[in-house]
Amino acid sequence: EPEVTQTPSHQVTQMGQEVILRCVPISNHLYFYWYRQILGQKVEFLVSFYNNEISEKSEIFDDQFSVERPDGSNFTLKIRSTKLEDSAMYFCASNGGGIYNEQFFGPGTRLTVL
Amino acid sequence: AQSVTQLGSHVSVSEGALVLLRCNYSSSVPPYLFWYVQYPNQGLQLLLKYTTGATLVKGINGFEAEFKKSETSFHLTKPSAHMSDAAEYFCAVTRNTGGFKTIFGAGTRLFVKA
Numbered sequence: 669e670p671e672v673t674q675t676p677s678h679q680v681t682q683m684g685q686e687v688i689l690r691c692v693p694i695s696n697h698l699y700f701y702w703y704r705q706i707l708g709q710k711v712e713f714l715v716s717f718y719n720n721e722i723s724e725k726s727e728i729f730d731d732q733f734s735v736e737r738p739d740g741s742n743f744t745l746k747i748r749s750t751k752l753e754d755s756a757m758y759f760c761a762s763n764g765g766g767i768y769n770e771q772f773f774g775p776g777t778r779l780t781v782l
Numbered sequence: 783a784q785s786v787t788q789l790g791s792h793v794s795v796s797e798g799a800l801v802l803l804r805c806n807y808s809s810s811v812p813p814y815l816f817w818y819v820q821y822p823n824q825g826l827q828l829l830l831k832y833t834t835g836a837t838l839v840k841g842i843n844g845f846e847a848e849f850k851k852s853e854t855s856f857h858l859t860k861p862s863a864h865m866s867d868a869a870e871y872f873c874a875v876t877r878n879t880g881g882f883k884t885i886f887g888a889g890t891r892l893f894v895k896a
Contacts, residue, residue: 672825701884711826711872711886724881759825767882768814768833773825 670694672774674760680780681750689745689777691760700743701761701771702735704728711759716767717743750781784809786873788887796895801845801860803890805873808854814876815856817847820889821869829871832856843867868894 673692681687693700702714715735716723722735732748743762747754757778761771789804807813814833818826830841837849843866847858856873873887 699882703886710888711874713884713886716882716884718882724883726883761826767876767878768831770816770828770831771826771884773818773827775825 670772672760672762672772674758674774674777676777677775678778678780680782683752683781684749687747687750687779689747689758689760689779691743691745691774692741693743693760693762694764694772695741697762697764697772699723699763699767700735700737702745703759703761704756705759705776706756714745747779750779752781755779755781784813784875784877784883784885786875786885786887788871788873788890790890791888792891792893794893794895795863797865798862801858801863801867801892803858803871803873803892805847805856805858805887806854807856807873807875809875809877815847815849816874816876816884817841817845817856817858818872818874818886819869820872826872829858863892863894865894865896868892 675690700717705711714729715725734746736744757776759776760774763769763771785808787806816831817829820826830839832849840846845860870889870891872889876884
């Protein structure tokens, strides 16, 4: 069964460092998303991506964040200069056939900023 | 503006009892509504969704939800709780007004007592 994969499962970084979180969506999917979940809190939308461009982004997704689909299979989230408050679980999701369809979530990357 | 409200951050039921998890939404356009479940240390998994058509939708694991436009509600129910239902449940709404975005509720943690 196809699934969304994310690497690494856990990333520890120093404040101010750049991190890149990687996702491989399901191969025939066209819509891609990043979410974050601070420990014990709600799942927060960061950004949606379609047709090689951002469709919508939240107020959390400021200039420190960027997304890219560099090679037609990977979907990456870059945080340029991490802050302590960026510590969270980051989930990638994808769906195909339309935004009203099920989003398939990856297992998440736990980012810890020290 | 679009929002999702889940009443009750924690719900506790006995095994075999009715499960009722409440979700109310606000949306300026017809919403696509979803319930997702999150087991500990895992990503989110779709339980069920409402897009159009029949307002009572059935999902996996015996769950169902009813879309009530007049009440702007999409409550999740299951007639008989099982120990394996213990998890975090998230109601979500997706809308498409040029860009597409999914908003999650704060989540309800379901506890099932033996």
